[in-house]
Amino acid sequence: MSDATTLPRMLRHNAQTMAERPALREKNLGIWQTYSWARYYQEVGDFALGLAAHGFRRGDKLSVIGDNRPRLYWAQLAAQCLGGVAVPVYQDSIAAELVYVLDHAEISIIVAEDQEQVDKILSLKDELPGLKLVVYDDPRGMRHYEEPSLKSFDEVRGAGRDFAASHPGHLESEIDKGAPEDLALLNYTSGTTGHPKGVMLSHANLITSAAAYAAAEDIRPSDELLCYLPMAWIGDSLFSIVLNLLVGFTCNCPERPETVQRDLRELGPTIGFAPPRIWESMLSSVRVRATDSTPLKRKMFDFFQRLAERAEPLKGEGKPLPPLTRLGLAFGEILVYGPLRDQLGLGRARWFYTGGAPLGADTYRFFRSIGINVKQVWGATELSGLATLQPDGEANPDTVGRVLAGIELRIAEDGEVLIRSPAVCLGYYKQPETTRDTFGEDGWYRTGDSGFFDQRGHLVIIDRAKDVGKLSDGTPFAPQFIENKLKFSPFIGEAVAFGDGRPFVAAIIAIDLTTSGNWAERHNLAYTSFQDLSAKPEVRELIREEIRKCNASLPAASRISRFMLLNKEFDADDNEITRTRKIRRPFVAEKYAAVVEALYNTARQVELSTEITYEDGRKATLNSTIAVDDVEEARQPAREPAYA
């Protein structure tokens, strides 16, 4: 293990020490196909030499774009074998976003999943002079492309085998040349402001981060993981590549994005990660199915769910349970909790993370109470992954857990979380100024999140530091904190809160089409589209109620006073949110300036003309009149004194 200081060396090591153990699986023709570590290394080696045959040199950059496919993972390691850099990009990026990243990173070779991705890249060819080769994985529909720089994965792999014959020992010597300090991964973070930044991560960064994490968490070689989150997200690189190599567990690629739920059930992964929106959609599907089932089953589900949720706080505090409750829980385990976990595909899960955004307390309690070990984690691309983790038995929806060993974390005077660790990245690619501002001379990385430690020593994240502002009367205003509270409502999809320098808090809300639509159907409310549904007075009333509930848990001064329902969803294609679903606040404030003004004057409605971008890049304009509502009907706008 001592010489396994780079990712390719770890792979070579695994291929020797556990050659026949499963490394990776994919579902092909409805059957899970397993690739052993020996096969994995063979595939990576062949493809690496194929890249070498096509002129890929040390320091060159290779990008992968597509859903989680084994070959896209292999391609990244192949580039790293040759001393190159892997640059995974979001598969749903539109052409204009893609061109920025590919150009900025000076990509010379792209490995694309299928025809859709190839078409997108070929459309940008003129803007990417450095691009030499496009490789595709799935040959479907690719027969009639006459593009000399386009090759199939098999062709490149074949070229690699020929190259191996004429250059024996080349792969080995290239792997030996690699140093831990070499740049391994260039991970573009979809920043909430401006262009994405390329975070430079070395082999050493990635490996230290993974090792610190593996030491803190119960993670075993026999574990099964379903790789379904975007490959461009650092979490996927950390788990599906680095930890996979370090620990030797098995990664499983879903058949298609649409089959994830079913694949989850088939596999029963033992560990995993799901962002809050997936937990929420699982919960709502459980509730819908419970409502639709027979009265007996429904009563049973309700009874045992209430029982478990009552028992959960006691368990959390380590108090003994009354004997009757214990008996009830034992029955519930057989009748409800066990089967439910199995149906969700979480029957074998020892732990499952949530992260990226806070998870609603109700959702969190539900999953914990049916026996799923849901834990919160927190990390950043700049840290090569995770920084804090909740140990088993200390799970809690409000904190992000304890700091991992080997990471120094302190809170600056202004509340910003600062971190120093060997896992902190080398800087932002070709952005020395931003790098200096963010990482400073002292080696402390400014995370941009503000937070504090609670009594137990758990880190609590409040908001993005730069978003925290003040209302005009001086009350501190943390928009994300309020938005997250709003988003805990199943009917609210996204929310943006305003208030910095303003007399009160107001919000733009995009409803959740599925749940709100379902609600409308149950109340015999006919609607045609998102826009139509958002404009219904009944829906506005529904959301008003939800806001009232949310207000009840907020301090009086930061309660939401006015709101409006947007006529469309916030969309990454329109630049309103990032691909990881974080609101791009400055952009939204600018785009909806007229709406924000209307929130702060007495207007009852506002004319809105929005530009929407279709998936293929075409644009269209949507015009509509949107109502602006007060949360409390009687409330007069703040600056208008109520004359008698």
Place this chain on the structure above:
Amino acid sequence: MRAELVSGNSKVSTGAADETHLAISGVSKHFGGVRAVDSVSLLVRRGGLVSVIGPNGAGKTSLLNMISGFYRPDTGSIIFEGKDITGYRPSQVAMLGIARTFQNIALFSGMTVLDNIMLGRHVRMKAGVLSSFVYWGLAQKEEVAHRARVEELIEFLELEDLRKQPTSGLPYGLRKRVELGRALALDPTLLLLDEPMGGMNQEEKEDMARYILEVNQQWGTTVILIEHDMAVVMDISEHVTVLDRGRKIAEGSPNEVQGNPAVIHAYLGTAAERREAAE
């Protein structure tokens, strides 16, 4: 890795490019006094993609029914791959590698997507009742091989997430796709499609057109298409035959047919008739 298997298992024609695959000459079908099809002739080359169009009641489906053996022609002959198949039973026609889909979806609604497509392979299965019952030896090997082929089709038609769903609950466009899958499960060399895009929205039509083109171009399957959507017909077919009241009134390339006065008349009537209808 995924699509290699699909193309590897498909039947690419070995004959010359302009070899006649299906020759229909002077077939007629009368129902009582109605002449549904009146001495229609049609030549289809191997690997061709031809369309049959015409107003309602022109005899398009009747023509297809005669090819697939549902109707026995009163006169004329149908030669498939040099063999006279006039009057063959539907099962015999299917054995020869002619598959079809129906205008009104004819799936087994209680069965899953997988089972419906698997059924399409029935004519290719040889194991007897007894050995199938004990599921041993040939029967088992056969089942596995056929399932592999069906999985290729499921992948081709992008139905992975619906494998185990009963077809009854599926939206219309998806059921049409499953029906195409069942027809393709026969490994046909000639595919007869009766309004595969009827009742679909634009996106579903585009998908369906893509599947048909891929089957035709990549697998070399000959396709005869009946379709009302003129944009699709003119876009994908190489040859168009126009029927009206059982007779062939025009044929040629999409461009030739579009400009043909007889065709315009059949679809729109004469100027005088149109005025009458308007009043």
